[in-house]
Amino acid sequence: MSETISPAFTFVKDGVFYFSRRIPKDLKKHYSSPRIAYSLRTRAARVAEARARRAADQLDEYWFHLRSKDADLPGKHMLRLQGDGRVVASSSPPEVSSASVKLSEAVGIYLRLKGQGRPDTFHRAVERSCGYVIDACGDKHLDAYTKADANKFRDALIKRGLAGSSITRIFGTVRAITNFAASELGLTLTNPFNGVYYDREAGVSDRNPIPADALSEVQRQCRQMDDDIRWLVALVSDTGMRLAEAAGIVREDIERRPDGSLVAQVRPHQWRRLKTKGSERIVPLEGEARWAAERLMAQAADTKFLFPRYNKKDQTNANAASAALNKWIKQMAPDGCTMHSFRHSMRDRLRAVECPADIVDQIGGWQTDGVGHGYGAGYPVEVLQKWMKAVT
Structure with a gap:
């Protein structure tokens, strides 16, 4: 190839090759110039050809993605x-x-x-x-x-x-x-x-736990209203789960054990990730959480989601759940209390019965300090269940 002939998408200035390509009409709104142009930092036509072709291929690929979902561009x-x-x-x-x-x-x-x-x-x-x-x-x-x-x-x-x-x-x-x-x-x-x-x-602002009297009133109202929104509140109130963890749960995540007890498998899903690796855990369902789980599992199985209203797309809409439920809880709980307050309350409730801190961490999916806590599979479900029964 002659050094005087510019490869495709290039031009020569002062002996140096430059990449140059017009922006397609339908993508010009994304750019400040009708053309992308920059130095390829070489005087060799073969090197310029390879670099220009690679840049052009990148643009073709990214322009395709931009047209379909506004992806990042070269x-x-x-x-x-x-x-x-x-x-x-x-x-x-x-x-x-x-x-x-x-x-x-x-x-x-x-x-x-x-x-x-x-x-x-x-x-x-x-x-x-x-x-x-x-x-x-x-x-x-x-x-x-x-x-x-x-x-x-x-x-x-x-x-x-x-x-x-x-x-x-x-x-x-x-x-x-x-x-x-x-x-x-x-x-x-x-x-x-x-x-x-x-x-x-x-x-x-401090995230306050829900006081015991307000917790009892919320749970009483959940039983009285007895709908899917209140089942979600009840499930969170006696497990300390994060709202997104509970809202994105599916039928297969609820397990009935040989002794008749129920547990929830908190694990990552395509539609709802977990906050940390340590958030993956098994949570015994006792008290109002068990009542809610029984009500949920008794519903017609026309969807895998236990809370389909918050899983209509490809991602659990925990923000919508939070906005609706926080508004309802305000009627019964002091200022500063939200759905996340149940999580703070669960930690206090476990402390009140002198539950060991590492068991509290395992139940709530909190990070436990110390290298030794990374060894082994953790406490068996029966131990977790004993402490959850003590607080519900």
Whole structure:
């Protein structure tokens, strides 16, 4: 091949080959320029041809995904993320660095490798967190961010009125993305988003346990109203399960043991992941939780879900359940009590009967400190059942 003939999707400037490709009409709304163009950093036609073909193939693949589900694209150095996760055209000119990538490109790397099989909420949280950085400091290469940028980012989050716990979560996400992308690219990077000071307690409200009298009233009302929503409340109230764990449960997760007792298998499903690996567990169903499970299992088996109203799509809608149930609970419980308060109450109830802390952790799926706790299969169901009977 003659060095004077440019391979497909390239042109030569001052002896250096550049990649160049027009943006399809239906995708121009995503770009600030009608064409992607950047240096291939070579003067050799054969090298330029291979690099250009690889870039063109990537674009073809990602453009297909963009048309179908708005996936991340090559050439994302020309894009920026809004705070709500939407991608819009950037007003700044494209930059290319052989040593680093921009934050928006790091998001694409992170989601491509770490986002497989993760729910939409995971993807939105990643894009939203980095969108906040881009809104406050611009879409820079990872090694171009400074401590001043990190402090500016912090100030922007505080100005938004976010609580300290939310700021901590967002900073954690940004750190994870920058560290992961730097590791993948072999960059030596001092992460400026480490060690940023802010009041972690600002705006954080305590999650209160539900008092015993309010707990009794809620459970009494569940029996009286006797519908699927109240069965969900009753199930959570006497197990301490997270709401999403209970809402995404299916018939096969409820097991009747030879002695007639019932247990719930809390395990990950395609439609509902678990918060941590330690969240996978067996929970004895006693008290009102057993009553709710019996009522649920007696229903017509036209679906595998025990709570189909919160599993109509491919993901358990725990947010909808939380909004509806918290509103109902407010009528009987003090201010500050939510569905999650049952989880706090269960821990207090187990403490009150002097249940050993590691058994409490196993029942609730909490992390138990210490290397030794990672050995063995944990306490048998009969032991867990003894303590659950003591509090119900």
